[in-house]
Amino acid sequence: MAETVGMFLKRHRRRAGGEDYEYWTLTRTVRTARGPRHQTVAHLGKLDEREQRANGWNDLEAMLDGRAVATQPGLPWAEGRDQGSVTPLWRRVDVRGVRVERVRQFGRVYLGLALWRRLGLHETLRALMPPGQEEIGWDLIGAVLTLGRFCAQQSELELAERWYEATALEDLLGIPVEKINDARLYRGLDQLLEQKDALCAHLQQRYRDWFGVRFEFLLYDVTSTYFEGLAEENELAARGYSRDGRPDCKQVCIGLVVTPEGLPVAYEVFAGNRNDVTTLEDMVEMMEGKYGQAQRVWVFDRGISSEENLEWLRQRGATYLVGTPKSQLKRYQAELLDQADWHAVREGVEVKRVSSPEGPEQFVLCRSTDRAAKESAMLQRQIDRLRTQFEKMERRLRDHPTRAVGLLERRLGRWLGRYPAAGAVFTVELEYDTEGRAGGLKIQERTDRLEWARLAHGAYLLRTNHTETDPVAFWRWYIQLTQAESAFRNAKSDLNLRPVFHQKAQRVQAHVLVCFLALALWRTLEQWMQAKGLGSCARQLLKEMDELRSLDVILPTPEAGALRLRVVAHPEKPLAFLLARLGLDLPNLPKTIENVVQKSAHFVS
Numbered sequence: 001m002a003e004t005v006g007m008f009l010k011r012h013r014r015r016a017g018g019e020d021y022e023y024w025t026l027t028r029t030v031r032t033a034r035g036p037r038h039q040t041v042a043h044l045g046k047l048d049e050r051e052q053r054a055n056g057w058n059d060l061e062a063m064l065d066g067r068a069v070a071t072q073p074g075l076p077w078a079e080g081r082d083q084g085s086v087t088p089l090w091r092r093v094d095v096r097g098v099r100v101e102r103v104r105q106f107g108r109v110y111l112g113l114a115l116w117r118r119l120g121l122h123e124t125l126r127a128l129m130p131p132g133q134e135e136i137g138w139d140l141i142g143a144v145l146t147l148g149r150f151c152a153q154q155s156e157l158e159l160a161e162r163w164y165e166a167t168a169l170e171d172l173l174g175i176p177v178e179k180i181n182d183a184r185l186y187r188g189l190d191q192l193l194e195q196k197d198a199l200c201a202h203l204q205q206r207y208r209d210w211f212g213v214r215f216e217f218l219l220y221d222v223t224s225t226y227f228e229g230l231a232e233e234n235e236l237a238a239r240g241y242s243r244d245g246r247p248d249c250k251q252v253c254i255g256l257v258v259t260p261e262g263l264p265v266a267y268e269v270f271a272g273n274r275n276d277v278t279t280l281e282d283m284v285e286m287m288e289g290k291y292g293q294a295q296r297v298w299v300f301d302r303g304i305s306s307e308e309n310l311e312w313l314r315q316r317g318a319t320y321l322v323g324t325p326k327s328q329l330k331r332y333q334a335e336l337l338d339q340a341d342w343h344a345v346r347e348g349v350e351v352k353r354v355s356s357p358e359g360p361e362q363f364v365l366c367r368s369t370d371r372a373a374k375e376s377a378m379l380q381r382q383i384d385r386l387r388t389q390f391e392k393m394e395r396r397l398r399d400h401p402t403r404a405v406g407l408l409e410r411r412l413g414r415w416l417g418r419y420p421a422a423g424a425v426f427t428v429e430l431e432y433d434t435e436g437r438a439g440g441l442k443i444q445e446r447t448d449r450l451e452w453a454r455l456a457h458g459a460y461l462l463r464t465n466h467t468e469t470d471p472v473a474f475w476r477w478y479i480q481l482t483q484a485e486s487a488f489r490n491a492k493s494d495l496n497l498r499p500v501f502h503q504k505a506q507r508v509q510a511h512v513l514v515c516f517l518a519l520a521l522w523r524t525l526e527q528w529m530q531a532k533g534l535g536s537c538a539r540q541l542l543k544e545m546d547e548l549r550s551l552d553v554i555l556p557t558p559e560a561g562a563l564r565l566r567v568v569a570h571p572e573k574p575l576a577f578l579l580a581r582l583g584l585d586l587p588n589l590p591k592t593i594e595n596v597v598q599k600s601a602h603f604v605s
Helices: 057-065 107-118 121-128 138-150 156-166 169-173 182-193 196-211 276-291 307-315 326-337 369-399 405-418 447-456 471-479 482-494 505-531 538-545 573-582
Strands: 003-016 019-032 035-045 099-105 217-226 251-258 264-271 297-300 319-323 343-346 349-354 362-368 426-432 438-445 459-464 549-557 561-568 591-594
Touching: 057 107, 099 107, 107 121, 107 138, 107 169, 107 505, 107 538, 121 138, 121 196, 138 156, 138 169, 138 182, 138 505, 156 169, 156 182, 182 505, 196 264, 196 276, 196 505, 217 276, 217 482, 251 276, 251 482, 251 505, 264 276, 264 505, 276 307, 297 471, 307 319, 319 471, 326 349, 326 362, 326 447, 326 459, 343 471, 349 471, 362 369, 362 471, 369 405, 369 426, 369 438, 369 447, 405 426, 459 471, 482 505, 505 538, 538 573
Parallel strands: 217 297, 297 319
Antiparallel strands: 003 019, 019 035, 099 549, 217 251, 251 264, 319 459, 343 349, 349 362, 362 459, 426 438, 549 561, 561 591
């Protein structure tokens, strides 16, 4: 499968009939076996008329909700429009005093808030947390927390002290800057955590309504995130296998359930020293207890499967598809050598259904030429490095025999452990001279193991109790597991799931919930883009949106003093294309505030 490296907008020009034509395409760069290549994702054509519309700040709620917005003719800044229904506002302006103030980040927070509202999270939280004695509604604080994580803020403290003031959220949500502080955000985390189950259930319903998700397949995987600090007040914080390369830090494990589209469905937080295999039963019971024991297929990787939990799933009548440990592949060596009955999935990938000696399960052999080439190159690199170390040690021992046998054995063990795949191919023993000193190495290469390793390169085995008989279908179901892995990459790299600065267990749980909601926004954006023919590289769209700013234009007038026009900067043409394709309008009409610099009204209820 070609790996997407990045996406960009590409301008095309051509001349026909003496006239120049210009159009745009959305293009992605992919890494292939033949090197990087450009692939066209969508033909965008010319700029949509929607980009030319002017919409007011007063229509902001309708724009965020995706409802149609009526244009407002007759305004002096809408050139070429009918001006019969509205009287223009004319002022003499001292152009030497014109200036720009209050430049704020607008694009990403506006898009994030549009996703928040189109998922209906604002209405759900408002119903779950009705107004009380609090000065700022907890539903709005929940939006601020999630948007901060969607915009990759490291902590609530950073959000309160720097980020919120630098964005247009004061205008969009109507919460004054001075009302956003770390204490209010921490209390908001506590309030939000109480609504976890209701939020997960709401998202599932919204996925059904918006994207038609049926939840026939659920993908499950586990990751970890580490703490900065001792986390002494968190009983779940413990040292365990760190997927972040930080074994020195305490951590928690997170089990995530996603759909084949990558939409997050539910999650649980486990102790940091919990084995992945032991989390599966808890997650399945949680999903069945909350959402029923519907007929669905659980898909998970070999690190989460064991004979015990597979038997447990069979007893519950659950259906599963799982990758198996590499050791089980040895049982099907003859089938790997047999070239009959293989089915091509796509170029370079083949599958074969094989018989099972026990029970009603089915097994599917899969092999990939690209994966085989990669694994072969990795093994050869390990073999070459290990041989180099053996040769160095051999020369030293011949020149300087030694009795420090224990030191030599530990050194050999360290090298074999550093290159485990190559270490399985070699048998190494110390050779001794007549005086009992180690004077050389006896190295044997296990050709049988090397031949098997090369045969098994690119091959893996799937195991299922499903009644389907098409091996291609099984492979397609299993390959969807990459969506769960991709979700974890988004959460860690784009949404700053790691590290965790909170020390209390409840706040850590709330931190993960906010990351989960931000991941739902991210994945929803990808689905939105795909539906509009824009590919699925949300990262590139957000990068473009980051360039969009809101600002106040100050116009000095002799009659009325200073006029302040709050506007959103006109997007560059590539971004205008993307916004038009998404159907996302911007509030491009100025909001006029005469004579005084005022705080903005609450545009979003």
